[in-house]
Amino acid sequence: MAERGASRRIRAIAWRDFRYTALTKSFLIGAIILPALMFVAVPLLPMLIGSTSPPLKGKVVVIDPSNSIANALEKSLPKTPQDTIDLEDGGPNSGPTEVALTVESEPDPARADEFRLQLRNSSLQALVIVTPNTDGPSIELLVPSEASPRHTTILEKSLREAVTRVRVEQAKEDYERMTKIMGRAAIDTRRVSPGGLESKENAQLRMLVPAGFMLLLWISVFTSGNYLLTSTIEEKSSRVMEVLLSATSPIELLTGKLVGQAGVAGVMLLMYGGVSLAGLGAVAMLDVVPLPHLLWMLVWFPLAYFTVAAIMVSIGSAVSDLREAQSLIAPAMMLLILPLMLWMPIVENPNGTLATICSFTPPAGPFIMILRLTAANEPVPMWQALLAVFVNVLTVAAILWAGARIFRVGVLMQGKPPSPMELLRWIKAR
Amino acid sequence: MNNIVIQLTNVNKSFGALQAVRNVSFEIQRGQVCGFLGPNGAGKSTTIRMIMSILLPDSGAISVLGGSALDAKDRIGYLPEERGLYRKMRVADFLRFIAKLKGISRNDADTRIRSWLERVELPGVSQKRCEELSKGMQQKLQFIASVLHEPLLLILDEPFSGLDPVNRRLLSSIVRQLKESGTTILFSTHQMEQAEDLCDQVLLIHKGEKVLDETMGEIRGRFDPRTILAEPANSIEVSTQALQNVSDIETFRWSMEHKAFEIRVAQGVDTQLAMASVMRATPLRRVELQRATLDDVFVKLVGGTVAEIETAEKSGKLQANHG
Numbered sequence: 001m002a003e004r005g006a007s008r009r010i011r012a013i014a015w016r017d018f019r020y021t022a023l024t025k026s027f028l029i030g031a032i033i034l035p036a037l038m039f040v041a042v043p044l045l046p047m048l049i050g051s052t053s054p055p056l057k058g059k060v061v062v063i064d065p066s067n068s069i070a071n072a073l074e075k076s077l078p079k080t081p082q083d084t085i086d087l088e089d090g091g092p093n094s095g096p097t098e099v100a101l102t103v104e105s106e107p108d109p110a111r112a113d114e115f116r117l118q119l120r121n122s123s124l125q126a127l128v129i130v131t132p133n134t135d136g137p138s139i140e141l142l143v144p145s146e147a148s149p150r151h152t153t154i155l156e157k158s159l160r161e162a163v164t165r166v167r168v169e170q171a172k173e174d175y176e177r178m179t180k181i182m183g184r185a186a187i188d189t190r191r192v193s194p195g196g197l198e199s200k201e202n203a204q205l206r207m208l209v210p211a212g213f214m215l216l217l218w219i220s221v222f223t224s225g226n227y228l229l230t231s232t233i234e235e236k237s238s239r240v241m242e243v244l245l246s247a248t249s250p251i252e253l254l255t256g257k258l259v260g261q262a263g264v265a266g267v268m269l270l271m272y273g274g275v276s277l278a279g280l281g282a283v284a285m286l287d288v289v290p291l292p293h294l295l296w297m298l299v300w301f302p303l304a305y306f307t308v309a310a311i312m313v314s315i316g317s318a319v320s321d322l323r324e325a326q327s328l329i330a331p332a333m334m335l336l337i338l339p340l341m342l343w344m345p346i347v348e349n350p351n352g353t354l355a356t357i358c359s360f361t362p363p364a365g366p367f368i369m370i371l372r373l374t375a376a377n378e379p380v381p382m383w384q385a386l387l388a389v390f391v392n393v394l395t396v397a398a399i400l401w402a403g404a405r406i407f408r409v410g411v412l413m414q415g416k417p418p419s420p421m422e423l424l425r426w427i428k429a430r
Numbered sequence: 431m432n433n434i435v436i437q438l439t440n441v442n443k444s445f446g447a448l449q450a451v452r453n454v455s456f457e458i459q460r461g462q463v464c465g466f467l468g469p470n471g472a473g474k475s476t477t478i479r480m481i482m483s484i485l486l487p488d489s490g491a492i493s494v495l496g497g498s499a500l501d502a503k504d505r506i507g508y509l510p511e512e513r514g515l516y517r518k519m520r521v522a523d524f525l526r527f528i529a530k531l532k533g534i535s536r537n538d539a540d541t542r543i544r545s546w547l548e549r550v551e552l553p554g555v556s557q558k559r560c561e562e563l564s565k566g567m568q569q570k571l572q573f574i575a576s577v578l579h580e581p582l583l584l585i586l587d588e589p590f591s592g593l594d595p596v597n598r599r600l601l602s603s604i605v606r607q608l609k610e611s612g613t614t615i616l617f618s619t620h621q622m623e624q625a626e627d628l629c630d631q632v633l634l635i636h637k638g639e640k641v642l643d644e645t646m647g648e649i650r651g652r653f654d655p656r657t658i659l660a661e662p663a664n665s666i667e668v669s670t671q672a673l674q675n676v677s678d679i680e681t682f683r684w685s686m687e688h689k690a691f692e693i694r695v696a697q698g699v700d701t702q703l704a705m706a707s708v709m710r711a712t713p714l715r716r717v718e719l720q721r722a723t724l725d726d727v728f729v730k731l732v733g734g735t736v737a738e739i740e741t742a743e744k745s746g747k748l749q750a751n752h753g
Contacts, residue, residue, distance in 0.1 A: 005503075005504060005533065008530070008531075008533060009531050012527060012530040012531050013531070016527050020516075020518070020519070235514075235516075238514050238515065238516070238517055239510075239512040239513060239514030240514035240515055240516055241514065242484065242510040242512055242514060243508075243510060243514050243515075243528070243572065243575065244531075245482075245484045246482055246484070246503065246506070246508035246510065246576075247503055247508075247528065247531040247532060248503065248531055249483070249500050249503075412479075412484065412485070
């Protein structure tokens with residue numbers, strides 16, 4: 001009978017917390033409309049980026065006593081907008097750029113100051129000063145301060161090609177022939193799944209996938225953890241806590257709140273995760289998220305949630321307002337932002353010493369482990385994965401136990417926030 | 431069947447250096463209305479919180495409805511001293527939530543909510559947010575939350591504070607109806623008239639210690655009234671001279687409040703004989719034995735110095751939630 005009473009009360013508290021968090025306008029905007037907008041915006045983004053590159057037009061003056069570089073530069077400038085993509089190896093930010101430059105050669109170095117002045121009032125796009133040396137010319141490229149970095153990159157690459165062209169021609173070789181010989185071979189890398197499906201390799205995306213998993217976990221867990229913190233503080237400051245405690249025990253209240261906000265975190269995870277998967281599906285890249293990754297997410301999500309939630313709810317129960325909460329949250333946050341700071345080295349070397357140590361470091365362990373387990377380059381030994389699960393289960397149990405004891409004492413306390421020593425006393429209190 | 435609803439045995443509770451409750455023991459019988467009195471910071475709310483199992487005692491035993499309050503929360507109604515509501519929740523939703531916690535089905539809860547809102551004269555507020563209600567309305571809403579599940583035991587911590595006289599009277603009459611329907615009620619209050627009017631039993635606690643635990647009849651008997659109120663038929667001056675010659679009285683003074691002499695009967699003298707002596711000494715329009723009020727008992731037992739009460743209030747503020 002008591003058991004049934006307890007579960008009924010826990011359900012009532014959980015549903016109230018879920019309903020007044022997840023079924024509100026602000027949450028619906030954040031958790032549903034935002035991912036939906038992202039879903040629309042992500043495919044459009046490359047198109048938008050690609051179409052916004054302004055043309056590179058105007059005059060370039062090359063001060064070159066030998067008069068060889070100016071000629072070569074004219075030949076090396078991109079002839080079509082498509083050539084500018086080739087120049088940049090087709091990187092993600094390289095939309096086609098129209099180039100319409102006239103190159104003027106000036107043999108007299110004494111006129112450099114005159115052209116510098118023209119550069120300052122933007123009547124020149126660039127000034128190139130070539131100084132002959134015994135081991136080849138040294139080259140300065142001067143551009144106006146407002147020049148776009150993309151235009152500067154195009155000019156640098158064209159100049160580099162022009163110098164190479166001069167060197168090749170001085171060696172009495174045919175530049176076009178040499179370019180053909182030295183040109184990079186096109187390699188079509190594809191990954192083959194155990195089922196025999198072949199998909200195009202995308203190294204950058206593969207680096208981003210573990211970060212995506214970790215961020216998904218982080219955002220869903222911290223959003224609901226934050227709701228838990230603020231709702232507990234609100235219940236304390238509005239004095240509704242004692243009304244609740246007259247109807248339920250502190251442990252039932254804590255359990256109800258944790259379960260309710262777990263639902264909120266679950267909704268966030270499903271919404272953002274679902275949109276991400278739909279996005280990958282739309283560009284036929286679902287293979288970058290194999291099923292084991294999703295299963296590991298199911299293992300690490302509850303561990304990450306209960307770790308963060310227990311910390312947040314115990315801090316919420318110990319303080320009277322958000323300002324006081326910040327000072328108590330700071331030490332825990334230092335550890336919890338580790339995965340955000342270290343994702344790159346961990347993904348590059350998921351079995352390195354740093355990654356291994358961090359995955360057993362509470363409370364960041366779950367976030368580090370999801371980074372390691374979803375990194376594509378080398379599998380994490382199974383014994384390490386299982387040991388990390390075991391360590392983090394123990395951590396969650398310990399944090400929940402301490403959190404419950406702080407909650408039990410803290411929810412009725414008003415006045416100045418407790419010191420860390422007082423929190424320890426609350427944990428040890430009968 | 432055991433008739434004891436609440437039983438405290440040698441209960442102690444300290445907060446750091448402050449001992450809020452010292453060795454308190456008492457019993458409350460089924461169907462009784464017990465007034466829990468004491469100055470601010472005396473330990474009333476701490477004792478009530480221990481009865482509710484919100485706080486645990488350092489030592490001693492507490493039995494509520496035959497066991498721990500934790501196992502009987504569905505049968506106990508509690509109105510805490512600190513009023514609290516979910517500000518953004520609608521009134522009906524808040525009461526439904528509390529009803530659900532107390533094990534009432536949704537349909538039953540809706541019927542009871544409608545009936546109680548009408549009973550406390552709050553019709554038409556069910557769809558309003560709690561924050562839209564006035565302070566008095568919020569207090570009545572919380573009262574409903576404490577009685578919605580028809581508890582066997584109702585604990586009210588300062589139920590009348592902050593209410594206007596009309597609402598105070600309304601709540602008093604509801605408490606009286608609940609008493610008549612057999613609900614055991616423990617309530618703390620500073621309103622002595624209310625306590626005198628409603629209580630069968632009075633508990634007085636001071637500096638954490640119980641100083642009185644008696645029925646109203648026992649209190650009236652024990653605090654034997656020894657003041658006579660006498661309204662003279664003659665002028666005050668003539669009556670004053672006459673009273674100076676009465677040997678059975680200790681002191682007397684003119685009371686503007688009562689428009690009569692307040693005459694203190696000498697120790698060891700029967701009050702009836704003293705009244706007869708006064709009537710013989712001077713003609714009177716009215717003479718009566720002044721009844722001992724709970725107010726008098728309170729001031730007598732607590733010491734009643736303003737300084738003491740202020741000190742107690744200060745310590746109460748420091749331990750706002752444990753006083």
